[in-house]
Amino acid sequence: MKSSTRNKPAIPNELRLGCIASLYYKEVREVPVPKQIEVLDAFFKGFIVKEIPSDGQTKKNAVYNDMDGYIEAVRYQGSFHTGQSKRVTQIIGRLIGTAKKGIEKERKTASLIQEKIAGDLANNEDRLNDLRCGVLDLFKGFSETEWERFFLTFADYINAVTARREAISSRDKELELFPMDDEIFYDLMEGVINEWNINTLESKLNSFTWLLLGALLRNRISRLTYVYDSGFRPRRSQPASLRENEDFDYYYEGDDLDKRFPGIEWYCDRCGEHLNSQEGFDDHHHIWKCTNCGYKNEIEIRNIYDPEDSEVNAGQPTIPDKFFKALKERTDELDAQENIEDSSRRRI
Numbered sequence: 001m002k003s004s005t006r007n008k009p010a011i012p013n014e015l016r017l018g019c020i021a022s023l024y025y026k027e028v029r030e031v032p033v034p035k036q037i038e039v040l041d042a043f044f045k046g047f048i049v050k051e052i053p054s055d056g057q058t059k060k061n062a063v064y065n066d067m068d069g070y071i072e073a074v075r076y077q078g079s080f081h082t083g084q085s086k087r088v089t090q091i092i093g094r095l096i097g098t099a100k101k102g103i104e105k106e107r108k109t110a111s112l113i114q115e116k117i118a119g120d121l122a123n124n125e126d127r128l129n130d131l132r133c134g135v136l137d138l139f140k141g142f143s144e145t146e147w148e149r150f151f152l153t154f155a156d157y158i159n160a161v162t163a164r165r166e167a168i169s170s171r172d173k174e175l176e177l178f179p180m181d182d183e184i185f186y187d188l189m190e191g192v193i194n195e196w197n198i199n200t201l202e203s204k205l206n207s208f209t210w211l212l213l214g215a216l217l218r219n220r221i222s223r224l225t226y227v228y229d230s231g232f233r234p235r236r237s238q239p240a241s242l243r244e245n246e247d248f249d250y251y252y253e254g255d256d257l258d259k260r261f262p263g264i265e266w267y268c269d270r271c272g273e274h275l276n277s278q279e280g281f282d283d284h285h286h287i288w289k290c291t292n293c294g295y296k297n298e299i300e301i302r303n304i305y306d307p308e309d310s311e312v313n314a315g316q317p318t319i320p321d322k323f324f325k326a327l328k329e330r331t332d333e334l335d336a337q338e339n340i341e342d343s344s345r346r347r348i
């Protein structure tokens, strides 16, 4: 007996732009997926494709400009024209993720584009806002049913991407075109899921934006998750273990009291790298030159900001008196403990 049941095609489950494009266009908007160059331009407006001014009626091969890292193309009858440029086609294929495994052609170029965009977004909040405005445009004029399809489709996609990651072997992970470390992947997805579950339009779009960026930037997404929280608010150097009580005093529970600023995680103001983990870092230096980008970061109390989740002083500069008072109290506390231990040892 023949079964006539047709299975609904499984939802794509890879974190790549090709999958996201297919869901966004086919499932949500119910239109055909445009040419790849158009997809890249729509998802990352102004970041990958640059328009060459033209009369709009002339075909010209697109080129990749190694100097500034953009694909330059003319519009032909309204849409970008790639033409016969194999190189551009290959670069686009790497970025969209349609390229076959193991094919190295233009992988390096695609990787340079990733690096450039990650740096751009990590160092420049205005560029990040440009990107987010571009994403917002993708949802302009959405009907209620389109929104509904978006919510359903991408909730499934987020689950599918996470489930796939848990199911595949580490060998398969390594074989991906741009392999992603587990730590970076789960860090990203934590933000994606977090924003998705906040359940506002803005947070859903944040979630979608992280998916796009993760698919494009792969391991380089870590530069952005270092610098921005899941809602794209800049993380600054924040007191990790200093918290306020109701009277708005800080307290410190650690015992790194030989540090100048115990409990403080420092991030490079230019590239967002974690400075504490750089070789030789010591917060007794007043200036620390980032070993990643060479930027000279000032390591002073005025560069420390209160956590964004603080009710009283969110995102504001840490108050020095209160900060040092907390350290003094902790020092006294530890001294007192030591005295007690000493005297009890003596009794034995």
Ligand SMILES: [Zn+2]
Residues within 6 Å of the ligand: 268, 269, 270, 271, 272, 273, 290, 291, 292, 293, 294, 295
């Ligand atoms: Zn740096």
